[in-house]
Amino acid sequence: MSSSSIYQLAYYTMKMNLYNAMAVRIQRRWRGYKIRKYCFNYYYLKEYLKAVSETNDAVRDFRIMNSCTLFRCREALEEFAEMKDREEKKADLEREEKKRDYQARKTHYLLSTKQIPGIYNSPFRKDPDPWELRLQKAKPLTHRRPKVKQTHSVSLSDWLACTSARSFPRSEILPPIDRKPCQGPFRPVAEVLEQRYRPLEPTLRVADPLDGLKEARREVQRQEWARNVNDNMFLPFSSYHKNKKYIPTLHLSSKYGSDSYGRQHFRDENPKRWICDKDFQTVLPSFDLFSKYGKLYSKAGQIV
Amino acid sequence: MSQRQVLQVFEQYQKARTQFVQTVAELATRPQNIETLQNAGVMSLLRPLLLDVVPTIQQTAVLALGRLANYNDDLAEAVVKGGILPQLVYSLVEQNRFYKKAAAFVLRAVGKHSPQLAQAIVDCGALDTLVVCLEDFDPGVREAAAWAFSYIARHNAELSQAVVDAGAVPLLVLCIQEPEIALKGIAASALSDIAKHSPELAQTVVDVGAIAHLAQMILNPDAKLKRQVLSALSQIAKHSVNMAEMVVEAEIFPVVLTCLKDKDDYVKKNASTLIREIAKHTPELSQLIVNAGGVAAVIDCIASCKGNIRLPGIMMLGYVAAHSENLAMAVIISKGVPMLSVCLSEEPEDHIKAAATWALGQIGRHTPEHARAVVVTNTLPVLLSLYMSTESSEDLQIKSKKALKNILQQCTYLPALEPLLYDAPPNILKHVVGQFSKVLPHDCKARRLFVTSGGLKKIQEIKAEPGSLLQEYINSINSCYPEEIVRYYSPGYSDTLLQRVDSYQPLTH
Numbered sequence: 128m129s130s131s132s133i134y135q136l137a138y139y140t141m142k143m144n145l146y147n148a149m150a151v152r153i154q155r156r157w158r159g160y161k162i163r164k165y166c167f168n169y170y171y172l173k174e175y176l177k178a179v180s181e182t183n184d185a186v187r188d189f190r191i192m193n194s195c196t197l198f199r200c201r202e203a204l205e206e207f208a209e210m211k212d213r214e215e216k217k218a219d220l221e222r223e224e225k226k227r228d229y230q231a232r233k234t235h236y237l238l239s240t241k242q243i244p245g246i247y248n249s250p251f252r253k254d255p256d257p258w259e260l261r262l263q264k265a266k267p268l269t270h271r272r273p274k275v276k277q278t279h280s281v282s283l284s285d286w287l288a289c290t291s292a293r294s295f296p297r298s299e300i301l302p303p304i305d306r307k308p309c310q311g312p313f314r315p316v317a318e319v320l321e322q323r324y325r326p327l328e329p330t331l332r333v334a335d336p337l338d339g340l341k342e343a344r345r346e347v348q349r350q351e352w353a354r355n356v357n358d359n360m361f362l363p364f365s366s367y368h369k370n371k372k373y374i375p376t377l378h379l380s381s382k383y384g385s386d387s388y389g390r391q392h393f394r395d396e397n398p399k400r401w402i403c404d405k406d407f408q409t410v411l412p413s414f415d416l417f418s419k420y421g422k423l424y425s426k427a428g429q430i431v
Numbered sequence: 432m433s434q435r436q437v438l439q440v441f442e443q444y445q446k447a448r449t450q451f452v453q454t455v456a457e458l459a460t461r462p463q464n465i466e467t468l469q470n471a472g473v474m475s476l477l478r479p480l481l482l483d484v485v486p487t488i489q490q491t492a493v494l495a496l497g498r499l500a501n502y503n504d505d506l507a508e509a510v511v512k513g514g515i516l517p518q519l520v521y522s523l524v525e526q527n528r529f530y531k532k533a534a535a536f537v538l539r540a541v542g543k544h545s546p547q548l549a550q551a552i553v554d555c556g557a558l559d560t561l562v563v564c565l566e567d568f569d570p571g572v573r574e575a576a577a578w579a580f581s582y583i584a585r586h587n588a589e590l591s592q593a594v595v596d597a598g599a600v601p602l603l604v605l606c607i608q609e610p611e612i613a614l615k616g617i618a619a620s621a622l623s624d625i626a627k628h629s630p631e632l633a634q635t636v637v638d639v640g641a642i643a644h645l646a647q648m649i650l651n652p653d654a655k656l657k658r659q660v661l662s663a664l665s666q667i668a669k670h671s672v673n674m675a676e677m678v679v680e681a682e683i684f685p686v687v688l689t690c691l692k693d694k695d696d697y698v699k700k701n702a703s704t705l706i707r708e709i710a711k712h713t714p715e716l717s718q719l720i721v722n723a724g725g726v727a728a729v730i731d732c733i734a735s736c737k738g739n740i741r742l743p744g745i746m747m748l749g750y751v752a753a754h755s756e757n758l759a760m761a762v763i764i765s766k767g768v769p770m771l772s773v774c775l776s777e778e779p780e781d782h783i784k785a786a787a788t789w790a791l792g793q794i795g796r797h798t799p800e801h802a803r804a805v806v807v808t809n810t811l812p813v814l815l816s817l818y819m820s821t822e823s824s825e826d827l828q829i830k831s832k833k834a835l836k837n838i839l840q841q842c843t844y845l846p847a848l849e850p851l852l853y854d855a856p857p858n859i860l861k862h863v864v865g866q867f868s869k870v871l872p873h874d875c876k877a878r879r880l881f882v883t884s885g886g887l888k889k890i891q892e893i894k895a896e897p898g899s900l901l902q903e904y905i906n907s908i909n910s911c912y913p914e915e916i917v918r919y920y921s922p923g924y925s926d927t928l929l930q931r932v933d934s935y936q937p938l939t940h
């Protein structure tokens with residue numbers, strides 16, 4: 128009995144020890160796997176570091192780095208610079224062309240005539256100089272017409288433009304000298320023109336501007352304002368103390384008529400602050416004595 | 432006298448006043464004249480001209496006052512003491528924009544010198560009028576008002592709180608959205624000065640939605656604007672994790688990395704400051720920056736500039752490496768360690784060296800791999816010399832000692848440790864010898880190398896107190912070698928041998 132239980136106990140202990148040892152082996156393998164796969168995965172770390180270094184290279188590469196803003200800006204700048212260059216070249220060419228044209232117009236007299244070849248058309252040359260062709264194409268320069276100065280006066284005759292001296296139709300080419308007068312019952316030209324372009328002679332009333340008085344006043348005011356040192360109104364010394372703004376009384380600053388408070392109602396009411404709708408209730412009955420005031424004894428004490 | 436002659440007197444006086452005030456304003460632009468002007472009593476002469484009836488004289492007088500007050504704080508104090516500020520504030524409301532600009536200039540010039548003067552400005556009620564100026568339609572007036580706010584809020588948190596209480600922050604955010612570049616820049620710098628003092632103030636700036644607008648302006652090509660915007664974002668991000676996350680959510684990466692390549696030095700500095708402020712809070716934020724390639728960009732930025740501009744970048748590397756060993760490894764593979772060693776040797780300033788040593792310590796303290804990566808660039812002798820040198824500041828000495836200790840405790844790369852055996856003071860030596868004692872028992876090639884390079888000899892020469900840790904390490908090293916070798920290298924062995932020779936009696940047959 129006791130010996131068998133000792134054996135059984137020893138047997139079971141041995142079995143448990145075996146199981147525990149096997150469990151330890153299993154746990155060891157499992158723990159190693161778990162940590163290497165989930166807690167600290169060496170290969171994952173290596174991959175991550177490689178990815179980080181690749182990102183770093185991408186960041187360090189100047190071209191890729193600037194692609195989001197500066198590269199585009201640089202492209203745009205280059206295009207703009209090219210465009211500016213092209214425009215400048217065009218402008219230069221045009222200027223050159225204009226200068227040469229002007230030169231040709233000025234030296235138009237050097238063009239060769241039928242009899243005498245000009246300096247650019249030497250008979251010993253096969254072809255005339257290109258300057259010759261340019262001279263042929265150019266129009267000879269004429270004298271500069273003196274500029275007519277405009278008067279800036281604001282006068283009545285401006286709106287009657289046909290009557291002003293300059294409205295006479297003038298063309299650049301003068302009429303031929305020996306023009307025969309037209310046949311027929313026509314008046315002499317000078318008379319007609321005189322009548323047609325007679326200047327206006329308005330009366331004094333018409334010639335005055337409508338707002339002349341106002342204009343004159345404004346003009347005077349402008350001159351005074353420019354001359355003034357101090358813009359404040361100069362008050363006479365007697366009203367020196369009257370520098371306060373007028374503050375109207377309460378009576379005058381409120382609406383027309385007397386106030387109803389003190390005349391029609393004697394109690395200031397504010398319906399918004401009422402707690403309930405009902406009025407004060409009289410707990411005690413009213414005093415009869417006051418209703419008989421002045422009526423009790425005789426008419427002599429009547430209230431007026 | 433006729434009326435014309437009387438009026439002529441007034442005209443002459445007006446002309447004289449105009450000329451005086453214009454000349455004073457012009458003279459005040461040059462600093463060398465200001466002393467003379469001050470001694471001539473210009474303040475007391477300009478003061479009545481502020482109340483002049485002619486508007487141009489008023490404006491020029493205010494401008495002259497502003498230039499004078501701008502120059503030094505004595506004159507600014509004179510402006511305050513002369514009771515000019517209430518008059519200015521009063522007339523700010525009703526005058527035209529030139530006057531408003533000039534008056535805001537005076538307020539800014541007075542407020543920039545010290546907190547007391549700025550407090551005087553706040554006390555005379557200028558903030559409300561300046562807020563009204565911030566709503567003006569003329570951008571010059573708004574710029575002057577925003578500049579005044581920025582200088583007032585710069586000094587301390589109470590003044591910033593006063594500026595916020597006046598309701599300036601939403602208007603400043605509106606100013607940021609204006610098309611004028613100068614106005615944008617000044618408004619951004621004002622927000623930066625407000626947000627920098629405390630998390631609550633930064634929260635008020637964030638609540639108005641400033642971050643989105645500031646983040647949009649990072650792409651602007653103007654360098655000054657970028658400086659201010661980056662500085663504002665970094666002042667917001669530095670206070671807490673939440674704010675840093677909000678700044679990151681505004682999608683500043685990877686655009687901020689382009690700013691690190693900007694030509695302007697201060698843009699680079701502010702950009703690296705911003706990245707540093709974000710990286711220092713949590714490992715996740717640092718991870719985000721590493722994944723975006725920020726570490727490489729910062730290292731390139733450090734390489735391309737000198738002096739104080741490098742400092743935020745160096746600190747950023749230290750912060751990133753401090754969080755975890757993976758991040759430190761990321762810094763190492765981005766070639767951060769050679770850069771830091773270059774900074775350490777090149778830079779003359781102690782605080783930059785201290786930052787570089789701290790960063791190296793943070794990188795090397797995690798595992799032997801990290802420590803090996805740090806010591807192969809021959810940094811340990813440099814660190815030791817910095818620690819031992821009498822010229823280094825205290826901060827530098829403390830940081831280099833800490834870095835040395837941190838790296839040595841993980842270092843198993845013996846060729847780098849050997850030079851330290853010879854120069855190190857005892858407190859560092861014990862760590863060095865300790866590392867040797869850990870590695871040598873297991874590595875026979877290292878043992879041979881140790882003997883042939885003379886390390887064993889040096890070990891024997893070390894005098895350690897018996898029972899101390901150093902003695903234990905020495906004993907453990909000695910126990911790795913056969914006794915004859917140890918005795919051979921012990922000091923005084925040649926003497927003992929000679930003694931034996933002396934005392935030897937040859938055997939006579």
